[in-house]
Amino acid sequence: MSIAEPLQDSCAGATRSDCRHGRATNGCEDCKVRLFSVCAALEPSELEELDRISQAKQVPARTTLFEQSALAGSVFNVTDGVVRLYKSLPDGRRQIVGFALPGDFLGLALQDRYGVTAEAVNEVAVCRFVRSAFLAYVDGKPHLLRRLHEFAGHELSLAQDQMLLLGRRSAEEKIAAFLLNMQTRYARIGSVSVTVPLPMSRQDIADYLGLTIETVSRTLTRLAREKVVLIVPDGVRLLDLERLKLSGAS
Amino acid sequence: MSIAEPLQDSCAGATRSDCRHGRATNGCEDCKVRLFSVCAALEPSELEELDRISQAKQVPARTTLFEQSALAGSVFNVTDGVVRLYKSLPDGRRQIVGFALPGDFLGLALQDRYGVTAEAVNEVAVCRFVRSAFLAYVDGKPHLLRRLHEFAGHELSLAQDQMLLLGRRSAEEKIAAFLLNMQTRYARIGSVSVTVPLPMSRQDIADYLGLTIETVSRTLTRLAREKVVLIVPDGVRLLDLERLKLSGAS
DNA sequence: CGGCGGCATTGATGCAGATCAATGCTGCGC
């Protein structure tokens, strides 16, 4: 199931500004991820205008938001939950290129086709924009374009870090870097804790790090045995940050 | 040696518009990579203005254009030659995240620090811009910013392809994809041929593909033995494109 | 509450590619 094209949505016939069911708040103005997201570049009046073309959606786990190489009909702002972004080979091998957290923007490149597939890992809330409407909105707002560009530059930088990780680091280093990275990202969006939520499966982690599920499991078990981490349901508690940084530091 | 900061250049004291020695042509207007580069988005009058803040430079092989995490004083347009872009780990392991060819822009993200190190593989010609001047130039030219953003989106997409390659493909698949990819890129900039120039060393190729020099060598030798490619000095001739695509197709 | 399905862990074995080690090739300075 895809929510991107066509608009399989109960409010498809209503005017866009009515599409607020599912939104956690009353609009962009008090959106809880606004200050972390591309929208932080916008003035109150611009936010109002954005409200008019935005549509809040809540989707259950495993929902496909869009698929690799499909026409990019929508772009999204993630407001809650985790989204996996991946590329696949014809034979089924998969590489997850990133996990999108609240505040992340999907479709940053503004290209006419999606470069990756996006699936909800757990229950996810997004702010959806029809791409053409969003493009029109961006047009004439160079500060927003600048902000989108900044985000794209940041994504590119993350992608390059991930290349270094995939090409040159050992399994333990990959796991350590992943855990530290997720912790940092959660901290940035206001969730500072030594317990890192990992709503995704071991298979997802393996496909993100270029490993197998068995190697992920074994490596985590070993780190747990060495009291570097504590494995908890749907997450990991980081016990020995120094030791992790020794392996995972960039 | 770095040419980025400070300006180690014989014309450092001259006005910028005089800095044309080393430029292959008379200016942006008849720059041979203009139509492939970000500059294709510019009007003649804008090109003239760009001329005034640009500085053509020719640098020998192995020159460092800029270094990872240094302050980004300049941005560059590559007009000739090949540039390797890489990230390093403290212990010396290296991952090349890309090879920049003529028409490619370095510093696309416009961030205040470089995310990678850039080194000339062979003799390289670049068009250099002081970053602050370039930012000022971009400011008020949303169509150029749009173009830069498009380029960044394309780079991001390439980076994600490379992640899939690094994380999930075998040595032979990596080599095949690399060769086909380089051929396509050379074709796009006007050099259509089954002989792919490879000015970079085996070590560079290995560090790009997440392999060792020995594996690169062995894999190429095997492909040559099977008459899929013919190894020539500083390049490879692709003999059996179908067979290569079987391994390397995305 | 019991059985089933999906995921994770753990163990045994295999192998692609790394590592270690010569040897060969080529271009350049003298």
Next chain:
DNA sequence: GCGCAGCATTGATCTGCATCAATGCCGCCG
């Protein structure tokens, strides 16, 4: 034209992670 330095090739061996194969765990549904 000789010798050297740097790169590439080739061969022998090793190993980290994949693969194959149970087994365990837990939530869910009847």
